[in-house]
Amino acid sequence: QVQLQESGPGQVKPSETLSLTCTVSGGPIDSYYWSWVRQPPGGGLEWIGYAYHSGSAKYNPSLKSRVNISVDRSKKQFSLSLNSVTAADTAVYYCATDARTGTTDGFDVWGQGTLVTVSS
Amino acid sequence: EIVLTQSPASLALSPGERATLSCRASQSVSTYLAWYRQKPGQAPRLLIYGASNRASGIPARFSGSGSGTDFTLTINSLEPEDFAVYYCQHNTNWPSFGQGTKVEIK
Numbered sequence: 545q546v547q548l549q550e551s552g553p554g555q556v557k558p559s560e561t562l563s564l565t566c567t568v569s570g571g572p573i574d575s576y577y578w579s580w581v582r583q584p585p586g587g588g589l590e591w592i593g594y595a596y597h598s599g600s601a602k603y604n605p606s607l608k609s610r611v612n613i614s615v616d617r618s619k620k621q622f623s624l625s626l627n628s629v630t631a632a633d634t635a636v637y638y639c640a641t642d643a644r645t646g647t648t649d650g651f652d653v654w655g656q657g658t659l660v661t662v663s664s
Numbered sequence: 665e666i667v668l669t670q671s672p673a674s675l676a677l678s679p680g681e682r683a684t685l686s687c688r689a690s691q692s693v694s695t696y697l698a699w700y701r702q703k704p705g706q707a708p709r710l711l712i713y714g715a716s717n718r719a720s721g722i723p724a725r726f727s728g729s730g731s732g733t734d735f736t737l738t739i740n741s742l743e744p745e746d747f748a749v750y751y752c753q754h755n756t757n758w759p760s761f762g763q764g765t766k767v768e769i770k
Contacts, residue, residue: 579759589700589708589751591759602758605665638707644720648759650698650713652720657707 546571546643548655555661556633562626562660566639569620573597576646578615578622582635583657590635594648595622629662636660666691668752668762676770683739685765687752692732698753699728699737701746702764708751712737742767 552564566578580592593603595613603611612625626633636659640651667690677683687697695715700708710719712728715735725740739746747769752762 588763589753589761591761604758640707644713648755649696650710650719650753650755651700651708651759652710652713654707654709 546576546641546653548639548641548653550637550639550655550658552658552660554659555663556629557664558630558662559628562624562629562633562662564624564637564639564658564660565621566623566655567619567621571643573615573617573620573622576641576643577648578613579640579648579651580613580624581638581640581651581654582633583638584632584635587635592624592626592637631662634660634662666693666754666756666760668754668760670750670752670762670765672765673763674766674768676768677742678770679742679744681742681770683737683742683746683767685737685739685750685767687730687735687737687762689733689735689754691756693754693756695731696755697728697730697735698755699726700751700753701748702751703745703748711750739767 547570549567556562574597577594579594595601615622636657638657639655643653671686697715699712702708716728749764
């Protein structure tokens, strides 16, 4: 079954770019929409966006101007880039997918999450 | 933008009791509604999709109902691992989550 693992820096300076990678194992990268979801400390879940292997992507309108999600099929990875970060971007970042249907109707596969702190 | 509002914000119950959680959408989402349980320090786990379908490996004590704008997650006979935070999520336009309901031990 599909498994996901996030990687990337645990701390980013204000105004810089947050970059994370999610490695896919146990299944094809060509079949699903690959999402990022974040959760601030003590807060709720926020969907950031998704990318498809073809290169198409969709983003949360509230973050759209700062986000890019891309897929590297050769490495079986997908990546998140969030620029101009502030303390409000401090959160646990999860990669996730709906491996049941290949849509976004219900995320049944999640990475373990990685905490990113925005601080100088 | 479709907003999901969950109620109550928190719920205090004893093991073995039934929990009834509500999720209301600001516009119809048909049956494109999922429920998750999140234990402290863990990623969310999908419980219900399509408003009423249990995900793989989810026990029968979890059931979902509703369509349009009003949805319910029922947990019959709470187990110790069920004391957690529950989120609903829709997939109309883009995925969006409710703010969560915390089920606490009474």
